[in-house]
Amino acid sequence: DAKTTQPPSMDCAEGRAANLPCNHSTISGNEYVYWYRQIHSQGPQYIIHGLKNNETNEMASLIITEDRKSSTLILPHATLRDTAVYYCIVIHAGNMLTFGGGTRLMVKP
Amino acid sequence: EAGVAQSPRYKIIEKRQSVAFWCNPISGHATLYWYQQILGQGPKLLIQFQNNGVVDDSQLPKDRFSAERLKGVDSTLKIQPAKLEDSAVYLCASSLVSGAPSSYNEQFFGPGTRLTVL
Numbered sequence: 001d002a003k004t005t006q007p008p009s010m011d012c013a014e015g016r017a018a019n020l021p022c023n024h025s026t027i028s029g030n031e032y033v034y035w036y037r038q039i040h041s042q043g044p045q046y047i048i049h050g051l052k053n054n055e056t057n058e059m060a061s062l063i064i065t066e067d068r069k070s071s072t073l074i075l076p077h078a079t080l081r082d083t084a085v086y087y088c089i090v091i092h093a094g095n096m097l098t099f100g101g102g103t104r105l106m107v108k109p
Numbered sequence: 110e111a112g113v114a115q116s117p118r119y120k121i122i123e124k125r126q127s128v129a130f131w132c133n134p135i136s137g138h139a140t141l142y143w144y145q146q147i148l149g150q151g152p153k154l155l156i157q158f159q160n161n162g163v164v165d166d167s168q169l170p171k172d173r174f175s176a177e178r179l180k181g182v183d184s185t186l187k188i189q190p191a192k193l194e195d196s197a198v199y200l201c202a203s204s205l206v207s208g209a210p211s212s213y214n215e216q217f218f219g220p221g222t223r224l225t226v227l
Binding site: 041042043044046049085098 | 113142150151152153154157165200202215216217218219220221
């Protein structure tokens with residue numbers, strides 16, 4: 001499975017969009033990009049995933065570059081409850097999740 | 110729908126003692142996972158079950174860790190004897206079985222058990 005690189009931490013103002021980048025330059029054609037988040041003292045929570053196309057759900061949007069070497073998770077209107085560690089994971093379908101260090105997002109009032 | 114249940118939520122033991130954690134996955138989920146999360150790190154997979162069979166236990170320290178899922182539903186993870194470095198949060202997760210190449214691998218996690226070994 002491809003390795004990912006994320007910034008260790010980011011800040012975002014409440015109500016603004018939070019854009020979390022992920023680099024996965026060694027991704028192969030059949031690997032998916034998954035995003036999970038982990039709020040303090042809770043287990044990780046699935047957010048969104050994609051293969052090639054951009055994806056949107058009620059929680060977030062996932063923008064994948066055309067060459068698939070990087071992606072951005074967008075939280076359109078961040079709230080204080082979005083403060084968490086966000087993990088970008090690239091895996092083949094059906095493979096086990098491998099969590100890296102993630103990005104610690106701090107949403108500030 | 111009810112989520113993944115784990116107990117206990119917290120456990121403090123002394124080194125060389127034994128400890129067991131329990132997990133009840135989401136109803137109908139055939140796949141169950143145990144992860145270890147050391148403070149400041151991402152979760153690390155220890156073992157994966159498909160029904161009551163082990164799919165992958167390559168990262169499980171088998172000299173002291175054991176896990177079972179006898180009836181393909183609940184699971185227990187045991188540590189015997191515990192070491193100081195076993196202090197961590199132990200997370201259980203479950204997912205539906207899906208083999209289609211275009212499907213996704215969504216795992217639902219429980220709240221975890223925080224183990225402190227003194």
